[in-house]
């Protein structure tokens with residue numbers, strides 16, 4: 442499922458905000474209740490004081506007159522019930538309702554005590570106030586209790602609370618709107634980039650401009666561009682391979698076609714046989730060419746995924762040289778091979794390493810005059826494996842030693858058959874194994890000495 446960045450960012454912004462508002466709403470309600478209680482308590486105390494002032498002794502009896510103003514204080518649209526009770530110092534009910542809630546504990550001294558309770562199933566808030574009675578008969582305090590129902594208080598709490606909660610919710614709404622606008626503006630470059638990528642020509646691998654997005658997104662664009670660059674290089678490689686292959690195959694195919702047509706016309710069996718063996722030779726060299734092209738495609742960076750393994754370079758080189766013995770024999774060349782007894786561990790691709798040796802020795806065998814000498818030597822050192830292929834042919838002039846590594850580049854005039862891919866392949870293989878190759882003059886000249894250095898398996902593992 443695809444996730445929306447905008448929704449996610451908005452959620453991360455708004456959910457904590459809603460949580461904060463909820464917490465704030467709760468504390469707000471507590472505060473509102475406290476404030477409303479304070480107001481109720483003031484009125485309760487004032488009313489209790491007015492009643493208390495009227496408690497006096499007359500004719501040896503404690504009496505209490507309830508002045509109307511003491512109850513009018515509570516007048517409100519909420520039809521609040523006001524209940525009171527006055528007890529004489531001896532505990533006798535002298536005014537009010539007998540069932541008014543008792544305070545949980547009697548007031549300390551003359552300090553009023555506030556408390557909550559129930560009066561006939563209705564919740565009430567009450568004050569208990571001690572009033573000293575000056576009398577010769579009685580000593581002590583009368584107790585005045587005034588209680589009121591809480592409709593007014595609850596309404597006040599709700600009003601305070603709801604109003605500010607509404608304001609806060611409004612604030613969250615405005616914040617959401619602003620956040621949405623901000624996100625839209627903030628994400629606009631990214632969305633523009635998406636649209637640009639969508640509407641792109643499928644062939645286009647042009648890099649994206651990193652300046653068009655915010656700094657935080659630049660690494661993403663850079664990585665994308667990097668990937669595009671690699672794709673471009675890979676496509677270029679494929680195109681070049683196809684172009685190379687078709688170019689190189691066109692001529693021999695045309696030649697083959699002519700040879701076949703001619704063979705068909707020839708009635709003389711001898712001539713026919715000759716034509717057929719020419720065709721066989723042509724097919725053989727085309728096979729070699731196809732092989733070379735495939736090797737090249739495989740060795741190139743980004744070419745077919747290379748599976749490297751632990752190998753012994755000595756064995757590979759020996760096999761490659763042995764395979765070329767027939768050419769040496771054919772051209773009467775003294776081909777020698779020298780290698781240390783110990784294994785030469787290398788971490789590499791077996792086919793590619795085989796091709797490396799074959800191409801170098803093949804060059805030496807074919808580019809020198811008949812009857813010459815070719816020596817292949819292997820050595821190992823701390824620096825790695827050293828492969829030397831030396832011949833006593835004409836060598837390669839210093840000015841051409843770079844050029845011969847390019848594809849299809851051959852030294853003119855060359856009477857030797859070939860396509861000029863051999864050294865290009867060698868160079869790619871050496872690079873694919875993190876090695877190095879140098880062409881130099883033999884001592885004494887003339888002749889070509891090729892030195893290839895390859896890291897041993899241990900060195901390759903460390904790097």
Ligand SMILES: Nc1ncnc2c1ncn2[C@@H]1O[C@H](COP(=O)(O)OP(=O)(O)OP(=O)(O)O)[C@@H](O)[C@H]1O
Nearest residue numbers: 804805808836845851852859860861862863864889
């Ligand atoms: N040992 C050598 N002695 C003299 N010249 C050489 C030697 N090796 C290579 N060259 C020169 O370098 C050129 C490039 O060699 P490369 O192996 O790339 O191509 P090639 O041998 O001509 O063709 P291919 O190997 O594709 O069949 C050769 O054409 C040849 O002129």
Ligand SMILES: [Mg+2]
Nearest residue numbers: 804859863864
């Ligand atoms: Mg060659």
